Amino acid sequence: MNITLETAADKLVKEIFGVKAGETVILTADDDSDMSVVQAVKDSAKRAGAHAMVISVPTPGGVGKAADPDLPVDALSAALLCADVWIEFNHQWLLYSTPFERAEAENKKMRYMCLVDFNPELMIRTIGNVETEQLKRFMLEITARTKNAKNMRVTTPAGCDVSFEIDPGHYTACDCGNATVPGIHMLTGQINVVPRFGSINGVIVFDGSVTPPFGTTPDAPIRLTIENSKIVKIEGGSDAAVFEKHLKSFEDEGMFKLAHIAYGFNPGAILTGNIVEDERVWGSTEWGIGYVSPFDAPPHGQDAKSHCDGICLNSSVWLDGVQIMDEGKMVDPYLKELAAFRE
Known part of the structure; x- marks a missing residue:
């Protein structure tokens, strides 16, 4: 089968996450993210009938809690509290940051995945072809x-x-x-x-x-x-x-x-x-x-x-x-x- 970025994104959204119509899918990114991947996943979520939202921030100076000083912590946390699905494509990952901790503690419906620095080849190699x-x-x-x-x-x-x-x-x-x-x-x-x-x-x-x-x-x-x-x-x-x-x-x-x-x-x-x-x-x-x-x-x-x-x-x-x-x-x-x- 000819696996493309689009089919790999569909596999992530529909097969791995099982996204349903009406769900809210939030994708986070920063200035060093590959936006072609973000766009492909956003389009796939839309095709699944979900409400897709992309939140992009300037690339933080650190990862985890070390990213906090460079993040709009309260605003980002508030958005993630409403997500059914959160997939992060950040270069400097938000995993273990304060917004992550708040979302995981308070949003009991959320499914989260960290896909740091994903590009099309990586998406196809590790998701589409598996x-x-x-x-x-x-x-x-x-x-x-x-x-x-x-x-x-x-x-x-x-x-x-x-x-x-x-x-x-x-x-x-x-x-x-x-x-x-x-x-x-x-x-x-x-x-x-x-x-x-x-x-x-x-x-x-x-x-x-x-x-x-x-x-x-x-x-x-x-x-x-x-x-x-x-x-x-x-x-x-x-x-x-x-x-x-x-x-x-x-x-x-x-x-x-x-x-x-x-x-x-x-x-x-x-x-x-x-x-x-x-x-x-x-x-x-x-x-x-x-x-x-x-x-x-x-x-x-x-x-x-x-x-x-x-x-x-x-x-x-x-x-x-x-x-x-x-x-x-x-x-x-x-x-x-x-x-x-x-x-």
Whole structure:
């Protein structure tokens, strides 16, 4: 099938979000967003009979709460409280910002998705070309196994070796192409886990992109030594020093705390420097640092001034001592069978 931007937008609006006639769909963007994508999704929402609205702001100087000083916080919050669907195409994401927190806390009908820096090629590659139903069966099985495990270990050829406890009270999000129910949704192809706070120990090595501050792969792998879920040492090349300086610039202890880990499972994702796509490169794991939403880790989450993410390529994963993935490929027989469409 010839997948175009228009058909990919229709898949997002109609299949993934299940937008209905009469619903209010708000699309947010900033000065660095690709407006051809925004326009295509707006047109698709209109064809679905929805009321589509685009809100564009000047590009903030930071992401999450660090974007707040550059946002019309009250006006944007008020609009989002009326949304049935909010899709953000911002370059500097509003996820975890004050308008995001207000909307998530007060608008119980809203379905939200963060599609940072989307361009037409990315839209087609990671949404239009993905066989959602096949991927969904595979991802739901891994999600169930992860939620039922007590411990998880991850290694990579680059030197990552980290273990932690899984907290059943924290939300395990399976973004497998279903954003038809209220809540926080992300691009298809990611399973997000918030470990038990204080339980993460070992070494994490970012050999994929790190965002912010780079948005690219660092000049040498960045090695983080983790004790009780906190970064105690950062090593690597010159970019490692830049990364450490970035974390210290917030003058916030929370920016040295690990937030979450995610499996990457989007068949079309490639390493491009766009964190939303990079987090979904097949067989990778991604670590978030800093802020955790109260919705992901009730009742209080983990407070921090901002959030950043780094990618660990070709990951091996053990759940309660049983290996399910080896350097990005399934080794469990049933998971291997479910992933046959990709592997």
